[in-house]
Amino acid sequence: MVCADHGAYLLNLTLKEVAQDGEKLAQVIQYCHELYRYDMVLVFSDPYVEAQAMGCPVELEPYPTLLGPAARHSYDRTPEIIHAAKILKMKLDVPVFVSVKGPFTLASFLAGIENYLKIILKRENEASRFMETAMQYQLQYLERLLSLGVNIMIGDPLASSSVISPQMFLKYAFKALQTLVDKTKTHGALVAIHICGDVRPISEYLDKLGADILSIEDIELRTETLKMGGVGTSTILNGDPNRIKSEVDTALENKNVILSTTCDVPPHTPPENIKTMLRIASEYGNIER
Amino acid sequence: MFDSIKQAVIEMDDEKTKESVSIALKEKVDPVEILEKGLIAGMQEVADLFARKEYYVPEVLLCSEAFYAGFDKIKQLIKGSSRKPGAKIVFGVVEGDIHDIGKNIVKVMLEAAGYEVIDLGRDVPVLEFVKAVEREKPDILAISSLMTTTMTHMGEIILELEKRNMRNAVKVIIGGAPVNEEFAASVKADGYSPDGPSAVKLIEKIVSG
Ligand code: B12
Numbered sequence: 136m137v138c139a140d141h142g143a144y145l146l147n148l149t150l151k152e153v154a155q156d157g158e159k160l161a162q163v164i165q166y167c168h169e170l171y172r173y174d175m176v177l178v179f180s181d182p183y184v185e186a187q188a189m190g191c192p193v194e195l196e197p198y199p200t201l202l203g204p205a206a207r208h209s210y211d212r213t214p215e216i217i218h219a220a221k222i223l224k225m226k227l228d229v230p231v232f233v234s235v236k237g238p239f240t241l242a243s244f245l246a247g248i249e250n251y252l253k254i255i256l257k258r259e260n261e262a263s264r265f266m267e268t269a270m271q272y273q274l275q276y277l278e279r280l281l282s283l284g285v286n287i288m289i290g291d292p293l294a295s296s297s298v299i300s301p302q303m304f305l306k307y308a309f310k311a312l313q314t315l316v317d318k319t320k321t322h323g324a325l326v327a328i329h330i331c332g333d334v335r336p337i338s339e340y341l342d343k344l345g346a347d348i349l350s351i352e353d354i355e356l357r358t359e360t361l362k363m364g365g366v367g368t369s370t371i372l373n374g375d376p377n378r379i380k381s382e383v384d385t386a387l388e389n390k391n392v393i394l395s396t397t398c399d400v401p402p403h404t405p406p407e408n409i410k411t412m413l414r415i416a417s418e419y420g421n422i423e424r
Numbered sequence: 425m426f427d428s429i430k431q432a433v434i435e436m437d438d439e440k441t442k443e444s445v446s447i448a449l450k451e452k453v454d455p456v457e458i459l460e461k462g463l464i465a466g467m468q469e470v471a472d473l474f475a476r477k478e479y480y481v482p483e484v485l486l487c488s489e490a491f492y493a494g495f496d497k498i499k500q501l502i503k504g505s506s507r508k509p510g511a512k513i514v515f516g517v518v519e520g521d522i523h524d525i526g527k528n529i530v531k532v533m534l535e536a537a538g539y540e541v542i543d544l545g546r547d548v549p550v551l552e553f554v555k556a557v558e559r560e561k562p563d564i565l566a567i568s569s570l571m572t573t574t575m576t577h578m579g580e581i582i583l584e585l586e587k588r589n590m591r592n593a594v595k596v597i598i599g600g601a602p603v604n605e606e607f608a609a610s611v612k613a614d615g616y617s618p619d620g621p622s623a624v625k626l627i628e629k630i631v632s633g
Binding site: 372 | 436477479482485486520522528547571572601602
């Protein structure tokens, strides 16, 4: 369901065009939705929207890349994201989610990723200040999004246990995520948390957040929260029906799972592969597609 | 003595590492021994802690800073010594891929194990790898990719080396989350390893023939 890059590829648009133009972003997301008919859409172009609005230099060609920590100039693409969200909310009859970055990941972008990973251990005051700046921004961004009546997906890749320890997760990322989750829920919107890589060491904390959905790679991990995922990005790219089937089966053996690819659908994925995944899933009856 | 250097590295304390190295130097300890029994031994322990998931990326980055802080103090002294330089490694992340945390972790561990690493950075085009092999004449070319969409470049780099009759001059090892033994064999790489600590062992094995 994370489909903007793939949609851009199918429609022959560049990632830059899609990342800086809300209308085109909505167009590719709607296109994918009509092609595959899944049950929710996500407004997401790249991970750097907020960081760029806060002054990080970002290059959009040939694909979006963060060039460094926050400097003076900012380029604000949030109005485009909001524009896309509005269009999709109007046109589609499935829940629309909008991606926001987890404050820990955003703080890392602002400070420079490796620099930030060091200062969380060594210079805690400075690290906390970056967290506060990120948090303040995200609270107002969230406010703007929630007023549209959309749902929220918080992506926090750098808070993954592939990168930081569960202790650091608890110390920095957890409370910030909790605040965003609570705020979203008070507005009556759905909230999903997306963290790739290893989350086993923090699964208990993730459950505690009380989000509606956890989008994670390890679909067999025991959680109380509804999980989303199941089919790996390399599986969907290669398209071997047997492998797709075995991953779909594993995912759907668990009761509380929404089937999805684990992360962005790789741009060049043949549409057939996605249809194969959906067809296999549909054999399970009235399960989320 | 060596233990306090080792501990300082493990405790991510660059000041204490420098201090301990200075004390050792004052007591006329052989700089090569300071390096091997103190600093490198410390980083080996760090690699173990990382492999056991007691240390994560931030801890390893800080330990490596402490390591380099100590190493800077003895670098010059070691140059003229009997210590043989380790193998030379050219290392980069393939084009289209900006994930470089893993590469940086592996690099730190290789350098701490005494290898010379030429870092090409991330998002490196196929031909840049080939040119770097030509220019640097490394013993080993190490390639990282974190995405299924970009890992195919690894095969392209190896083919390009073959085309230019350079394939036999260098051993190629690859790694990154989506890479595995099977993929490594399919692109005819000489080796694969799943993480930093095992990459060090892999290279030891390759270098010793
Ligand atoms: C952190 C992260 C990011 C950070 C990267 C910061 C940075 N400067 O590196 C940010 C947020 C910027 C990011 C961006 C993106 N990411 Co990302 N990211 C991750 C995440 C969560 C962890 C990666 C990491 O740093 N791990 C920690 C390090 C220490 O581990 P490692 O890299 O695996 O390295 C170890 C081993 O693999 C090995 N190793 C690595 N290289 C080598 C080389 C050799 C020679 C050897 C021997 C060993 C070796 O040793 C290392 C140390 O032990 C992974 C999830 C995952 N499952 O890995 C996704 C992941 C890699 N990202 C993914 C994606 C899709 C993206 C984006 C495209 C998202 C988007 N739509 O914009 C962009 C990428 C843009 C681009 N073109 O590259 C996908 C890739 C999917 C695919 N197609 O295969 C992943 C797998 C998530 C997922 N589940 O789908 N990401």
